[in-house]
Amino acid sequence: MNLPWHQYVMGIVYVLAGLNHFRQPRLYLKIIPPIFKNPKLLNQLSGLAEIVLGITICIVYTSSFAAWGIILLLIAIFPANYYMYKNDSVALGLPKWLRLLRLPLQLFLIYWAYLYT
Numbered sequence: 001m002n003l004p005w006h007q008y009v010m011g012i013v014y015v016l017a018g019l020n021h022f023r024q025p026r027l028y029l030k031i032i033p034p035i036f037k038n039p040k041l042l043n044q045l046s047g048l049a050e051i052v053l054g055i056t057i058c059i060v061y062t063s064s065f066a067a068w069g070i071i072l073l074l075i076a077i078f079p080a081n082y083y084m085y086k087n088d089s090v091a092l093g094l095p096k097w098l099r100l101l102r103l104p105l106q107l108f109l110i111y112w113a114y115l116y117t
Contacts, residue, residue, distance in 0.1 A: 002060050007116055014054030014070065021047025030090045033083040049073050057116060067116035074110050081106060 021028055025043050032039040053073065056066035084090055085099040 003058065003063060003116075007063065008058055010070075010112060010116075011054045011058035014050045014057065016054075018047045018050030018052075018054060021050065027092060028080075030092065031080045031084040033079050036079075046073065046077060057113075064117050067113045070113040071110050071117075074106055074113070078103075078106055 021043050025040070028043045028046070029039050032042055036042055049069070050073065053066045053069045056062040057070065059066075081099075081102050084092070084094075085096070085103060088096070091099060
C-alpha cells in the first residue's frame with residue numbers, strides 16, 4: 001500500500017459503480033443518448049471499464065495509466081450526463097438542479113483522477 005489512501009477510495013468507488021452497471025443496467029441504459037447505437041453493449045463496456053480501472057488505479061505500476069483511462073472514460077460518458085440533464089423523461093426521478101450539479105462534478109472527478117497521473 002504505497003499509494004495515498006484517497007486513491008484506494010477512488011478505486012473502490014469505480015469498482016462499485018462498475019458493478020452497478022451489471023446489477024441495475026436499466027438505470028444506465030435509460031440515460032444513454034439515442035444517437036449512440038447498441039446501448040446495452042455501451043453500458044457493459046463502461047461498467048467493465050470502471051471495474052478494471054478501479055482495480056488498476058490501486059496498483060502502483062498501473063495507477064498512472066488507469067488515471068488517464070478514468071479521465072478518458074469520464075469524458076466519454078459526459079454525453080449521458082448531459083442527456084440526463086436536458087431530458088426530464090430520463091431523469092431517474094432526480095430534480096433538474098441536482099442533474100445540473102452532476103455536470104461540473106465530472107470536472108472534479110477528472111481533476112481527482114489527474115492527481116494520480
